[in-house]
Amino acid sequence: MALGGGTYLVQNKVLPGAYINFISAARASATLSDRGYVAIPIKLNWGPEEEVIKVENADIQKNCFELFGYAYTDEEMKPFRELFKGAKTAYIYRINGGGQKASTVIGDFTITAKCSGTRGNDIKVVINVNVDDASKYDVITYVGSKKVDEQTVSAVEELKDNAFVAFSGTGVLSPTAGVSLMGGTNGIVDGDSYSNFLEKIEPYNFNILAYAGTDSLIKDLFVQFTKRLRDEHGVKFQTVLYRKSDADYEGIISVENKVLDDSNEAALVYWLSGQEAGCEINRSLTNKTYDGEYTIDTDYKQSALESALKTGKLMFHKVGDNVNVLDDINTFVSYTVDKNEDFNSNQVIRVLDQIGNDIAVLFNTKYLGKVQNNESGRIAFWNDLVTYHNQLQAIQAIENFSAEDIIVEKGNDKKSVVVTDYVMPVGVMTKLYMTVIVE
Template sequence: MPMGGGTFTVQNKILPGSYINFVGYANAATLGARGTAALPLELDWGPEGQIYTLEAGEFNQTALEVFGHDATAAELLLIREALKRCSTLLVYRVNAGGSKAGATVGGMTVTARWGGTRGNDIKVALLANGSSDVDVVTYLDGAETDRQTVAKSGGAADLKANDFVSFGTAETLTAAAATALTGGTNGTVNTAAYTAWLTALEVESFNAVGYPGTDAAVKALVDAFVKRLRDEDGRKVVGVLYQYTTADSIGMLSVKNGVKLADGTVLTGDKAVAWVTGATAGAEVNESLTNTAYDGAVDVDVKYTKGQYEAAIQAGEFVFYADSGKARVLSDINTRTTFGGGVSEDWTSNRVVRVMDGWANDVARIFGERYLGTQTNSDTGRALFKADLVALAKEYEGIDAISGFVPDDITVLQGSGKRDVSVSCALTPNDSMEKLYMTVTVN
């Protein structure tokens, strides 16, 4: 049988196979896929000045060539933590702009592909291969990563840059022992670097963005960025920051503490932002992270009393608690703590927000793909649009994201202008069970 199989929530499976759900007939409108997170990271190697799209299924195979380290290396810890829960990670190296390591080997200049201290762990050797050729060998941490055989005379022009170095020109190449590249440095990390990251990120599609650091100015930048995307651009993304309850927003999570991994690694709350960002991006519209175990964690880094946990919930903090050798999410909540003006306490639940955000994103996508500029704004065209919205709502109801929906909950009318469509919609998002109140009468 094919390796893939089972049921599906959205059409985002990777393996070939049959994914079958039994449902009644509905319109072709479907839920959009989730699972893309974004993080700015300090790395000692890798692409600079750009967003690098990393797929979870490819990380083990591409980590060395892209980031200069094996996938298990401590330098890539936060990438691993984020990918525990999301399918795609948008990585931006905020300490770009450093010097590239280099050396002259056998009469030829060799330069590291990227700036960064990892370049200092590269060596290049020119090994005699017969009387007229040399093998140009690139090593990283003593392991061979590339070998090319060229002529001693004029052969430098035939050398091709590899994942780690590029080669200069030389009329004649001479044999030389493995020579270390030197002078590689990491770039400066400052507010300007994070501003550049957000500028690059703005044109990308993602579900959640996190900043795994403590700088107050950067946290304010991310908060303003997320609020602008949500409120002005209509892009329902979510942000994750460390101890930033001042956001007071359904679109911002504030991580209070961190965890201890099984191998002894301690991830403080600012670093746990990576996992929370990935988990938030990967959570479906019908999923809550309440009581979810942090993958691979055996304890929390800071424990609190019951009263302190209660205060954390009331303050809108996303906090972990220890539970029999695991670290679990106490409650999947955001930082919203003020209510009124149509905002209820139910909106503190990130599952409820995911339903609302998912609906907003899905409706915008469907309208853009199937109606914008192509469908006549007539009774017939509006009826088709309503049918798609009803079908979408039925999908949400089918996965228990909403309940009690009837088609009359949606009305689609012509707006004030001939090109305007006015939609009114009533939805009742569902949430997960969190509190049990039981009365037992004993006779």
């Protein structure tokens, strides 16, 4: 008679034999998630409308012209250059879409810009007789001085749409030195525009949300959106705004300094948003040197800088020939027993947000609906949490951690798990108190 064997669920076998279960040793599947993600609405003269565009730092220079109608070095792209000084990935939303598309009529056919916006008025189409075949024509599309498309065809019906214009109509082509498209306009920006953006961006994961504008109502809209997602849905990110220190909330960063050489005095938001998003959890922007292109107003007295920090304003100040971040803080200043001054530090918030986001991913992907809520299941979860926190300590994001600082218990019902987690985030050195004793 053959011996029994195989795997077992409960110890109820009858036949003698070896019943062996093969399982993996406990190990954490939670890893430290990447930072560097920004979500921001921007006024643009060209680009996709009513949709969020994912733009990577590694690809922005190559794809900039086709996406937004300008070379990366053009003046119109300065906000992107500021943003990508620190950001790795940006979710861009053209906030002023919905305008008119530029167009023109040549003979019996029409040429229409692919996107609305004033950049469409810089599009020109040239038609030349082909030098090799007089019965055909070279149809060339220019955006500004840049040739973006050339086709050789015999009739209008053969023309193919390109990345910038669409052709329609029928008939015979005729030479032209160049016909410009006209009538392109940008859309009107109002509160509904920003509400639509926030609705579309809500499903995305990002570290920083930003609004580089001065409208008080729009800033309030961003504050309420941030509070709702952080406090009611557990989505951890921070929002960078211009002169909104009265938010008094750890999720809002308010930059005070205005830009002096741009029509948008809030343009410093672009650089700071990229830097806050890209800053690692074991680092701080305190004393970080501004390396962007704007001229920043730093005409503040020492007393004004001290007052600004006390009221939750992130300030830039002169340090020799450089302009540096004075202290990497957010707007939270109403300290309580439950939330002390540590919550004013963006480095601390980055650590806490990282823990919240990463543990949620761990639980939702590995444990939710998959692991039994019994002693062994909770031990497995505890092991993963300990391993994750050891990673944080290894990179000096937290300190003085021990496995006993995490407690995983059964909740009030069979489906609930309660975790108590004691952490001590590490901060950077910002103040020196020194006593020199001379004998």
